[in-house]
Amino acid sequence: MMPNEMIPAAILVVDDEPSLRNTFRTFLKRAGYQRVEAVASFGEAIEAVTARSFDLIICDIVLESHSGIDLLKEFRSLGTSCPVVMITGYPHVETAVEAVRLGAFDYLAKPVEKEVLLKTARLAIRQHRLVQEKLAADSACERYRRFLETLFRSVSDSIVSVDQDLTIVKMNQAAGQLFHALQPALQEGGRLDLLCYNKNFCRLTESVRDVIVNGTEVSDHRLEFFPDGSCRVMSICVSPLDDGTGVPAGAVLVFRDMSRQNRGDEEGKVRLHRLIGASPAMQQVFLMIENIGRVDTTVLITGESGTGKELVAHALHQESSRCNRPLVMVDCAAMPENLLESELFGHRKGAFTGAEENRTGRILQADGGTLFLDEIGDISTAMQLRLLRFLQEKTFYPVGSDREVRVDVRVVAATNADLKEKVGNGSFREDLYYRLLIIDIHLPPLREREGDVMLLANHFLDRYASRMDKGISGISQQAMELFCRYRWPGNVRQLEHAIERACILCQGTTISTEHLPDEILDGSGEGLRSPAPIAEPVWPQAAGRPPCGVQDDQAGQRIVAALRTAGGNKAKAARLLGVDRSTLYRKIRELHIVLDL
Structure with missing residues (x-):
């Protein structure tokens, strides 16, 4: 080492003898150590260690008011991890054993030679650095492991690793959900060949065995399965699991749901244009809208009143290539037949009494865009025929005109009626029904x-x-x-x-x-999701139940208290009592309760 080279290390010397303390500091400074501090007492040593970090502590075992062993114990209690070298002029086996037990790096007897001191310091600092590097490496490995585990858990694809016997070693959360749908017994520690209940998946397990034996990857193995009644297509890639020995220790399988690949946003979004819903039923509607919106065909929207059929029509229009063109909406149930015909097809001046000028119908207004016909199940049979001809030919005649008009319009219709039942009783044309039913979207209640x-x-x-x-x-x-x-x-x-x-x-x-x-x-109507009958209230029981006995008194007191709390609101009082409102009314009549608020 050149004299001007500095060793980036910090050393603390603790000794109550000034001459020895200064000698050690001089030796170490001249050896090139960057920072060497020397203190004389127990308290100064604790203060120094608390304030700064050191790579080595050299401490005399005999101090003025404390022993070096006490100081070593205090260092360890403070969490000081650097090596400590003990110096003594009175070496004893018991003291040396105690020092080593407490984690002292070495135990040197006085007089300490310069070369011995420097060699010991060099070895101690080197070991300390190796230990620190190992701890840093272990910490980095742990952080990396946690990062990989977090990544492993968060990936939307299902990832599974198996050993040579096809025992599942690890799976991420997505795989756990997938396997729960396929075969609930498939968990970590279970066997992949449990999938063989399905012949398609039997072929998959055979492919996994081939990968483990041959070490060759199988990519894009596509299989159909029906976990929730609907068809899903999985793309499965199988890769050998290499542990560095050159022989596959198992295999890694990645399952990707190809049924969802064309969705614009990730699965589970709660909004689509003006529609809101996170339920599986609405997620299916969202998927239908996104797929159907791009296809320029007639759509029938069905569902109970108030489910949002108009919003679905709006979403279909926004998802289509016509989104920058008009969306014209017509409520077929809101106008009589003669007005509806004129409203849809338009009329020429003088076509009928009151037709004082030409009128452009809604169909022509929607040219290039989308026409939404709401409550189409309520139109008359004559109107059904005119609409059928328009849907088939994309042409129409305005009322009072003999000139054919051609338009480019996509028709979306909606109804809360059962059109199939209407076809059965003859109130709706069968040919129009099937013309509208090219594709349908049913909105769940x-x-x-x-x-x-x-x-x-x-x-x-x-x-x-x-x-x-x-x-x-x-x-x-x-x-x-x-x-x-x-x-x-x-x-x-x-x-x-x-x-x-x-x-x-x-x-x-x-x-x-x-x-x-x-x-x-109201807790008694058909409006409740759980329409099971609500039990008779648990009034305080009394043997014999006299007409005006304890039971009636206590029941009356409870009812009056609940009514007062509810401000006289009987529905709220019934909820406070945990009874049906009709039961509360009956009790009030039976007990002749009159509340004076």
């Missing part, structure tokens, strides 16, 4: 959209609280529970109106049960 009520309720709350400039920030848990239990015969439209009403009535920051309409508060 809100009661079948698990989890969507809360999502929609909060959406409508934000809309109406903002529109009314009210600081309403949420819905109470009890009110939300009632929303989620209710069957919503009017579907999303009814939920929207209930939230709008609650926002009007709410004067605070939270919508509560007092702001809900009676049909939602």
Whole structure:
């Protein structure tokens, strides 16, 4: 080592003898160590170690008021990890053993020769550096392992590793969900060949065995399966698992759901244009809209009133190549037949009494775009015939005109009626029905959209609280529970109106049960998701049940207390008592309860 080279290390010398302390510091400084500090006492040593880090501590075993052993114990309790070399003028076996037990690097007897001191310091610092490097490497490996595990868990593809016996060693969360749908017994520690209940997957396990034996990769192995009743296509890649020996220790399988590859956004989005829904039923509707929207064909939307058929028509238009052209909407049930014909096809001046000028019909207004015919099940048979001809030919004659008009229009129709039943009873043309039924989208009722009520309720709350400039920030848990239990015969439209009403009535920051309409508060109607009969209230029991005995007194007291708490609101009082509202009414009549608020 050249004299001007500095060793990047920090050393602390602890000795109460000034001459020895200064000698050690001089030796180490001249040897090129970058920082050498020397202190004389137990307290100074603790202060130095607490304030700064060191690569080596050289400590005399005999200090003024403490022993070096005490100092070594204190170093370890403080978490000091650097090596400590003990110096003593009175070497004893017991002391040396104790020092080593406490983690001393070495134990040197006085007088300490310069070369011995420097050699010991060099070895101690080298070992300390090796230990630190190993700890840093272990820490980096642990961080990398956690990073890989996080990545492994978060990947949407299903990843599975198996050993040579096809025993599953590891799988990520996506694989766990996939295998639960395929074969619930398939877990870590289970065998991949349990998939052989399906002949297609038997071929997959054979491919995995070939990969393990031959070490060659199999890519894009595509299989169909039906986990939830719908067809899904999986692309499966199988790669040998190389542990560095050159012989595959197993295989890695990556399953990718190709049924979802063409979706614009990742699976599980809760909005599509103006539609909102996270339930599986609505996710299927979203997928249908995205796929059908791009295909320029007639679409029939079915579903109960209030489910959002108009919003589906809007989404189909936005997903189509016609999105920059007009979307013209016609409510077929809102006008009589003679007006509907003129409204759709237009008319020439003088075509009928009151036709004082030419009128462009909705069909022509929608040229190049989309025509939405709502409630098409309510149009007359004559109108059905005219509409059928238009759908087949894409041409029509305005009322009172003999000049044919050709248009380029996509037709989307909707109905809450059962058109198949109408065809059966002769009120709807069979040929028009099948002309409309090229492809259909069925909107599920809100009661079948698990989890969507809360999502929609909060959406409508934000809309109406903002529109009314009210600081309403949420819905109470009890009110939300009632929303989620209710069957919503009017579907999303009814939920929207209930939230709008609650926002009007709410004067605070939270919508509560007092702001809900009676049909939602009522615990006995068909409006409940769980229509099981509610049991008779658990009134306090008394033997014999005298006509005006203990039971009636206690029941009456409970009813009066609940009514007072509810401010006289019988629906709310029934909920407080945990009984059906009709049962509460009966009890009030039986006990002749009159509440004077």
